[in-house]
Amino acid sequence: MxxxxxxxxxxxxxxxxxxxxxxxxxxxxxxxxxxxxxxxxxxxxxxxxxxxxxxxxxxxxxxxxxxxxxxxxxxxxxxxxxxxxxxxxxxxxxxxxxxxxxxxxxxxxxxxxxxxxxxxxxxxxxxxxxxxxxxxNHSSSEHRWFQEALASTPGSNARARYIFRDGLGEDGDIPPNNWESVFGGPAWTRITQADGSPGQWYLHLFDSSQPDFDWTNQEVxxxxxxxxxxxxxxxxxxxxxxxxxxxxxxxxxxxxxxxxxxxxxxxxxxxxxxxxxxxxxxxxxxxxxxxxxxxxxxxxxxxxxxxxxxxxxxxxxxxxxxxxxxxxxxxxxxxxxxxxxxxxxxxxxxxxxxxxxxxxxxxxxxxxxxxxxxxxxxxxxxxxxxxxxxxxxxxxxxxxxxxxxxxxxxxxxxxxxxxxxxxxxxxxxxxxxxxxxxxxxxxxxxxxxxxxxxxxxxxxxxxxxxxxxxxxxxxxxxxxxxxxxxxxxxxEGDPSSTLELYKTLLQLRKEHALGTGQLSWQESADPQALRFQNGNVTVLCNFGNHPVALPDGKIIASSIWPAPSELAPDHTVWIKGH
Incomplete structure (x- = not known):
């Protein structure tokens, strides 16, 4: 809250x-x-x-x-x-x-x-x-706030912007809990005080150079x-x-x-x-x-x-x-x-x-x-x-x-x-x-x-x-x-290239208003192929290892160029008006 x-x-x-x-x-x-x-x-x-x-x-x-x-x-x-x-x-x-x-x-x-x-x-x-x-979620450990926290004392306003905790065990040398960093290793690092003695631990869900903010703090x-x-x-x-x-x-x-x-x-x-x-x-x-x-x-x-x-x-x-x-x-x-x-x-x-x-x-x-x-x-x-x-x-x-x-x-x-x-x-x-x-x-x-x-x-x-x-x-x-x-x-300009495929798809997506359309699934000729309609465009994609017959209609986009007469394995086509 x-x-x-x-x-x-x-x-x-x-x-x-x-x-x-x-x-x-x-x-x-x-x-x-x-x-x-x-x-x-x-x-x-x-x-x-x-x-x-x-x-x-x-x-x-x-x-x-x-x-x-x-x-x-x-x-x-x-x-x-x-x-x-x-x-x-x-x-x-x-x-x-x-x-x-x-x-x-x-x-x-x-x-x-x-x-x-x-x-x-x-x-x-x-x-x-x-x-x-x-x-x-976190700042750099070089952020001005974190440097102020390191120079401050436990319980200070500066430390309250981040998640500092005392360690467990007699000497506080055990992390406050067993959380792990997304990047590997523990999610806690212990600081060293100005006098060289070990201090509190701070939380970093990612790298130790990325201390987590405390979002229960109004200053944050x-x-x-x-x-x-x-x-x-x-x-x-x-x-x-x-x-x-x-x-x-x-x-x-x-x-x-x-x-x-x-x-x-x-x-x-x-x-x-x-x-x-x-x-x-x-x-x-x-x-x-x-x-x-x-x-x-x-x-x-x-x-x-x-x-x-x-x-x-x-x-x-x-x-x-x-x-x-x-x-x-x-x-x-x-x-x-x-x-x-x-x-x-x-x-x-x-x-x-x-x-x-x-x-x-x-x-x-x-x-x-x-x-x-x-x-x-x-x-x-x-x-x-x-x-x-x-x-x-x-x-x-x-x-x-x-x-x-x-x-x-x-x-x-x-x-x-x-x-x-x-x-x-x-x-x-x-x-x-x-x-x-x-x-x-x-x-x-x-x-x-x-x-x-x-x-x-x-x-x-x-x-x-x-x-x-x-x-x-x-x-x-x-x-x-x-x-x-x-x-x-x-x-650029090569109709078989991936770049030109993207340009074609993005242009047709706008022309046929696919982004604001509605998807309806259609019966496919093969269980390894998906078929759906969005507006006036029918889309087919073959996930199998053998070709699938294509329905009648004009192919306006094909992930394989030139488009084969069948829906090839690992192939998607857009067909207009079917």
Whole structure:
């Protein structure tokens, strides 16, 4: 619940003046916002940019905001409606920017605040909306507040902003409970006092450099009220909320049971996930966004099962979207996908919201590789590496990846794309251990490879340094040679390319209003094929290993080019007017 004394939707004077920065004139409310309509998010296709891996404008080997701005035209021509930017805030980069040390500025490696403002303005000029990442569960250990906490004493106001506890045992050398970090190892770290003696422990559900905020503290609420307004004043169209289900912890911080300790699935029920009180936060934030007009949105990254509980995040007066991780996690099987589609449409529909479909992002094995594995559900955060027991077959991976995208983009609702999937990029497997940066890899001593394989800088031009990612040859993670053949300049205008398939699908999705349509299942000629209708488009997808006859009608999109006369294995088609 909301801390005592903080009235819902009534910001404090402190939050109104947060950061003491100048308000950007002409961007602070819906009447001045250049884009419409207010409900754009219900069927939008939103493209995720991972800034450090998208485009480097100055040759440092790390992507930056000017690099993103320089490619906004490419995203517009792709056919997306909005761009979600992963964190670009000041950070020591221990977890690729998800360890934020200042929520109202830009890390020098990405540019300056003026670059962010220009990027937002340029996107709006092109008719693209901008969503930024918000990381409210934890800050960087270098955040001013946490440094104040370390310099303070137990029971102080400074420590009360985070979750500090005394240790157990005679000397306090046992962690306060048995919680484990998502990245591996214990979720508690003991501090050392100024005199060198051991002190209290602090909670970090992720890396030890990411201490968790205490969301029962009113100061934390006021702090993020100010962060929201700071970026809304600069014209952002919404926020993707990192680990939205983790802000509140069960009172008393109880130990995990043996069964809970053994269950590492991302949606496992644990006392630090999906507590009912977290919804108070989003009802409050929804009120703040409403001050800026009806077209600003919140999207939840909430690894929550079952879908009925996930849909609680998008009830009226809370958030607008929640990533459908049940869909992302589903194996390449017709029964499994049909079940999750039905369950999603019902759960989100009952909440009065569209489903938000997704296949890939910066935290999971790229779906172009994942769907060709026997173990397709091991997506977070194990990763793939040189010693993984299985490698995806490249041809099968490409075929299934294209078919899966064609299926997803025909579904009613909104959809998110991850940078590079429009090029058919595979997961990069052969990254040398010495070059890996994901804390998962290091905290598990290499037992889990982590997420570096989906974060490799993307290719733009085959015959250019770093395949056009950077004017130098520098890249923060090494690019494989296959990226040259998959570079954007090699695919542009080639009707058989994955890039042109995405453009075709996105154009037809708009023309036939599939995002706001209704799905109805149809009888399939084969149990290994799914068939449904959305508006005047019939969609068929073959999950089997033999061809299936196609019904009469005009094929307007095919995941295989040129489209064969039958529905081939791992093949999706859209047929008009049948």
């Amino acid at each position: 909301r801390p005592h004394g903080l009235e819902q939707n009534q910001p404090s004077e402190r939050s109104r003046s947060f950061g003491q920065r100048t308000r950007v004139v002409g961007m602070s409310n819906s009447s001045s916002h250049p884009l419409r309509p207010a409900d754009w998010w219900q069927d939008a296709v939103i493209y995720q940019v991972y800034p450090r891996s998208f485009a480097d404008s100055n040759g440092t080997g790390l992507g930056d905001l000017k690099g993103i701005q320089g490619h906004l035209g490419d995203l517009k021509s792709l056919g997306v409606d909005a761009v979600w930017l992963s964190p670009f805030y000041p950070s020591p980069q221990n977890d690729a920017g998800y360890d934020v040390s200042d929520y109202t500025d830009v890390d020098p490696s990405f540019g300056v605040l003026a670059d962010a403002e220009k990027l937002i303005f340029s996107a709006h000029e092109l008719g693209l909306r901008i969503i930024v990442d918000l990381v409210p 609420w006021e702090h993020f009220d100010g962060v929201l307004r700071f970026w809304l004043d600069r014209g952002v169209d919404g926020f993707r909320v990192d680990v939205a289900h983790s802000l509140m912890k069960e009172p008393g911080l109880p130990d995990l049971s043996d069964a809970q300790l053994a269950d590492r699935s991302p949606g496992a029920a644990k006392p630090f996930w999906d507590q009912d009180a977290v919804h108070d936060v989003y009802r409050h934030w929804s009120g703040i966004l409403a001050e800026y007009g009806e077209d600003r949105i919140l999207c939840a990254e909430a690894w929550v099962w079952p879908l009925e509980r996930m849909a609680r995040y998008v009830r009226p007066g809370e958030m607008h979207q929640a990533f459908n991780f049940a869909y992302l996690s589903a194996p390449w099987q017709p029964e499994a996908l049909r079940d999750v589609i039905d369950e999603s449409l019902k759960a989100f529909g009952d909440a009065g919201a569209p489903s938000t479909w997704v296949l890939s992002n910066h935290d999971v094995v790229r779906h172009t590789s994942r769907l060709a594995l026997a173990d397709q559900e091991s997506i977070v955060p194990g990763g793939l590496g040189p010693n993984s027991p299985e490698r995806p077959d490249p041809a099968l991976a490409t075929r299934r990846g294209r078919a899966a995208t064609a299926l997803m983009l025909a579904l009613p609702g909104s959809a998110y794309l991850y940078q590079g999937e429009e090029l058919g990029l595979p997961e990069v497997i052969d990254i040398p251990d010495a070059l890996r940066e994901d804390p998962t890899f290091h905290r598990t001593n290499g037992e889990r490879y982590g997420r570096d394989g989906c974060r490799v800088p993307i290719p733009w031009v085959k015959d250019a340094p770093a395949f056009g990612f950077s004017p130098s040859r520098e890249t923060w993670l090494p690019q494989p040679e296959v990226f040259g053949e998959l570079a954007r300049d090699q695919q």
